[in-house]
Amino acid sequence: MKLKNKLLLTGAATMAALFLGLNANAARMDMVDVSNNNGYMSTAEYVSMRNEFGVKAVTVKISEGGTYKDPYAVSNIANVQAAGMYINGYHFARYATKAQAIAEADFAGKTAKAAGLPVGAVLATDVEAEEQNNQSKSTNDRNNAAFMKEIEKFGYRADIYTSGSWANSKMTIKGKTGWIAAYPYVVSGKNWYSTNHAWQWSSTAKFRISYGGFDVSQLNSNYYTAGQKSTVKPTNKDAVKANNRKANKNIYKLSNSAKWVKESKTYTLKTAVKLHTSASTASNVIAILPAGTTVKTDRAIIQGGYRWVRQPRFYGYGYLATGPASNTLEYVKSGTTHTYYTVKSGDSWWTIAQRNGLSMTTLASQNGKTIYTTIYPGQRLVVR
Template sequence: MKKIMRLVVAIMAAILFVQASTGLAQAAKGDQGVDWAKYQGYYGKFGYGSDKFVLAQIGGHNSGGLYDQDTYPTQVQSAIAQGKRVHSYFWWENVFNQATVDQLMNYTMPKVQTPKGSIVAIDFEAGAGNAALNTQLIKGAMQRIKNAGYTPMLYGYKSFLQSNVYLDQIIGQFGTCLWVGEYPDYNVTPKPNYNFFPSMDGVAIFQFTSTYILGGLDGNVDLTGITDNGYTKHDNPVTETPATDAGQAADNTHKSQIEVGNTVKVNFSAQRWATGEGIPSFIKGQSYKVIQVAGDRVLLDGVLSWANKKDVEIISTTTGNSTSGSSYTVQWGDSWWAIANRYGMSMYNLAAINGKSINTMLYPGQVLQVSGTTTTNRTYAVRYGDNLSTIANRLGTTWQQLANRNGIGSPYWIYPGQALVY
């Protein structure tokens, strides 16, 4: 018996050693989550009801210089409203000198809307220079993130990072701080396959797929508990920002108080519309404006279907009704596209009328000049397999007019559940 016990202990020790050497010792933490850029829309999208966290893109620096992501504040709000932990990241491309680093950090850090302690990650996967210089500049930026009271991380693909950064120096200064993507294939992958884990030191978050769900979404697993940073044990932010305040206000609003103009998400657990028909899977987890309320039912814009209040979750209490004559007062969560859509014009024309571009930041209380008055728009909900040409043919218009009306820069940038105005 003693020999058997010694053998069991030896085997367990060997397993623990192998796990430690491959970075899997703490993988049992296991919370899964997603990351969002502009392609996930103004309120983002989770893959499954069990997701616990999200990392939302602020903007960053690319080959064209600095840029802003206007979906970021409402994505933070949306995640908080759904009781999730939300963190931030920004794009790092063609950053070759300290002056550009300073410009990028001065531009980006004041825009962070996640709580102190939360992750602020550098997304480095393109536009690389000399490895020694990359390392020096990235270390300086991560230290600035840390000094500001956030948790610095570095994201990238294994081969790219190993080719362009001295990762031992990054890990030596900041500990287990890497967020690494490595995919076995492009099949729908709801759970991580640790046979394809990027065997390297310092990995805290493993991005295991870009096809978490049908249609595409990045799936991530927290290996160390790093996504708890900035949040209490009940997933409440430890410090407040305007975006987290807005999210908590929505989270604390009872469903009986849903109003026209609020934004709601259809729950993953929802089965049937209020009229009895089954709810398609691509509707679940999507967000829609409420255009009518009747008792315990709400009519959703874009799909023009009645949902039971018990089957939706409030993610924005903004009603966006502040219009007056030929001017409009910007509300929290507004975008150039949303405002232009309300007035039946393109966002490019709206920006031009106001002497700005669609990349100009909007802020609550800002007054914009608009042409015309509020119109009643017809909408079409994008379905799987759709493209702009087939939709345009179905609606009796052209894909160019449809793209212009909805502010779509590429005919391929549509997604299931998206509401197109025609």
């Protein structure tokens, strides 16, 4: 889904203990969410998710704003049901007023009905767009409440999906409610958001017969599996663990064998700086921090020809490369010439990334966005 600001592991508790020392109950692959970004998903793919990976529920994108209907909603709903799994839906919110929230709820409810989403399913509001970022917490709370009250008139159960940095900051998410997204780069060993209905912990999970990365969530209550019939019966629990481990091998991160030393220091960036997911220039870039950013570090290490420093972040850590014998940070020169791509009708993060040899995450981050930010025809994106 759709994060402004979107590693753990899978259901393999033994791998969790071996690699990350996690709570054995943490980071299960209980629920997957899909949208047009994933393309057509067959019943066979959902059966594989269910039988081989232990997925219980699928939440599909239904609509966005007041006019967009996800073209794959009908087939996704039908094929998930054919696979004997719980089915839910979500609406990507664009509302900024109470009236708009009610109008979008009516649009989402009617679209969900037409697409075949059964009564009793959850139809969540996905709240993370610029429209809500520009509102006060009280305004977002009022609008979210109006949306959820209206959606219940269609026989659906309501909930709010948002990022961990927005929960109880941009809007109120009470205990025993909410579907929260947070992707730590370094696992803290806890079951995140255990008091909420669901925790989305990765957007890059892999499944054996399905292409690309998927959003996966751990369910901390039965809210997303209640009120519906399901025939979810994983064929082999040991196979579920083994396949989860194999399919998500790139999510596991061993601790660095080199020695980190304590460093409590503050840098003020003179130029833009790359923030990496690990202490390697080959690792993914989380973001490009602009000049003037203040960076507080807590660790340093010499590795791969660079001196690296570690920045504590809300979702774990980021890493900045410095020179081997100085504190001059690796930087993107301010005069760098970028290559731009103009978004065309029908484009998606995936298609643009594929054309330019990038991952979707890298493409989005170098444009200051996430893969769940909506892009529009005519918009210019940095691809080099």
